[in-house]
Amino acid sequence: MPYEIKKQKVLVTGGAGFIGSNLIDSLLSHDNTVICLDNFSTGSIHNLTSAQKNPKFTLLEGDIRDGEVCKKAVEGCDYVFHQAALGSVPRSIADPITSTEVNILGFVNLLFVAQEAGAKRFIYAASSSTYGDHQALPKVEHVIGNSLSPYAITKYVDELFAKNFSDIYGIETVGLRYFNVFGRRQDPNGAYAAVIPKFVSSLLAHKSPYINGDGTNSRDFTYIDNVIQANQLAAAVPTELFKERMKEYQSNMEGVPEVIEEAAISEVFNVAFGERTSLNELAEAIKKGLSKYDPAIADISFQYGPNRPGDVAHSMASIQKGKSILGYQPKYSFQTGLKEACAWYWENLK
C-alpha cells in the first residue's frame, strides 16, 4: 500500500466488534500501539484473542457515552479510528433513543476529546444509509437524499459534526461511508445480524433462510479487507497531498464543494467495491460457496417475505473519490471476498 501508518499510538473504538477487531489486527501488524475502547454491547472478547497476545495492545472497557472514559482512552493518541456505534436500521427503529445516544452523543464525545488531545486525524465509520431515498446509481459522495431511518440520521449528523469540528477546532476528519461490509468475525447471532452471516448460519443449520422482499433488492457488498485498506489510507495520506488531490478531484467533478486551502481536511468517502449484487444472487452465491463443504446445502431453498421499513431498494457506490484522493484500490471483489468468508464461517461455525 502506498501509505500506511506505522509505529503510531492509535485509539480504536468499537474494537471488539466485527470491523474494529479486524482493524486492530491490521494496525498491530504495522507495529502501532493500539488502545481499544468498547463496552461489549454487541462486540465480543473472542474477537480480541490475537490482539490480547500483543504487548502493544491495551483494552479499556467503557462506554463512549461517558466523556471522562473517552478522555482517558484518547490520551496521547495520534489517530482515532471511531467504529463504536449501534448498527442496524431495524434496531434504530425499535429503539431510536439508544441509537441516538450512542451514535451521536458518543460520536461528539470522542471527536471533542480527540481535538482537545491534539490527535492528528479522526477517521470514523460513516454509512451508505446516508444516501437515503436518493435514487441515483452509482452513489457519489456529494449527492444525498432524505434519511430513511433513525440510524441513517445519526450517521449523517455525525458527518455534520465532523465538518463543523474541523472548521471550528481545526481537527482533520475523514468519514468512511461503508457499504454492506462482510467477512470474518461478522456476528451471525441476534435479531439484528447482517444478511450474509444470517444466510450463512441458517444454511449451515440446514434451515431455509428468509429474504426480505422479492430478492431483487441489491447491495454493494464489501469485503472486510477492502475496508481495512481504506482506513489505513484515510489515516496515512499526508495533509498536503490530500488537499492537492482534493483540488484536482473537485476541478474534474461537477457539484463538489470548493476546497478551501486554509481549512482543515474534512471529507467523506464511499468504501465499497463498486458493483451490486441482488439478494437472489447473493443467496445463490452463498449456497454455492458453502455446498463445497456440505453438499446438502445445495438443495435448501429460500423463503420470501415483505420488504423491511427503512431499507433502500438498491445501493451501489462510485469509488472514484477514494481512488483519486486516498489511492484506494479494493483487492477483493464480492466473489473473492465471499469465498474467504465461507471458508471462515465453515471453520468457525460448523
Ligand SMILES: NC(=O)c1ccc[n+]([C@@H]2O[C@H](COP(=O)([O-])OP(=O)(O)OC[C@H]3O[C@@H](n4cnc5c(N)ncnc54)[C@H](O)[C@@H]3O)[C@@H](O)[C@H]2O)c1
Ligand atoms: N457492518 C457494516 O456493514 C456497516 C455498514 C455501514 C457502517 N457501519 C459502521 O461501522 C461501525 C462498526 O460496525 P460493525 O459492523 O463492526 O458493528 P459491531 O456491532 O460488530 O461493532 C460495533 C462495536 O461497538 C461497540 N459499542 C457499541 N456501543 C458502544 C458504546 N456505547 N460504547 C463503547 N462501545 C460500543 C460494540 O460493543 C461493538 O464491539 C459502526 O459504526 C457501524 O455503524 C457498518
